[in-house]
Amino acid sequence: MIQFSLKCPNDHRFDSWFQSAEAYDKLAAARMVSCAVCGADGVQKAPMAPRVAASRETEARPLSQPRTAAEQAVAELRRRIEKGSEDVGRNFVREARAIHEGEAPDRPIRGEARIDEARKLLEDGVPVMPLPFMNPRKSN
Incomplete structure (x- = not known):
C-alpha cells in the first residue's frame, strides 16, 4: 500500500x-x-x-475542507443525502421503477444510472434527479 497526497482541479487537497x-x-x-x-x-x-x-501519538490529517459557500452547501447536501437514503448502487433503475410501481417498499434511494436510463425513468413518470457529486464508490 502507498499513500499519495492528491490535488483536484478545484485545488482541494487530500490523501x-x-x-x-x-x-x-x-x-x-x-x-x-x-x-x-x-x-x-x-x-x-x-x-x-x-x-x-514526532511521537507515537499523531493527529489524523483531515480531508480538505470546502472553501466557498457553494462547496460547503454541496458537502452538506451530500452528507444529508447519504445519511437519509439507501445506496442501491447499480440496481438504481430497477429499484426506482419497483418503488414507483409499488413492488418495493417506498424509501429514499440513491445509486447509479446511465443518462438514457434516467431519461426513460423520467419519461415513465418515475421521479429521479442527478446529484451534484460523485458516488463514493467511484472515488479513489
Missing part, C-alpha cells in the same frame, strides 16, 4: 491510499480517481513531505 504506484497510475489514466471533496476527476499527485512522527 488517499493505493495498492501500488502502478495502481494509482492505472486508475488515474482511466480517470477513476476523483476528488474526495467535490467529486471532480482530473486529480493529480501533489508534492508531499515525508512523514516523520
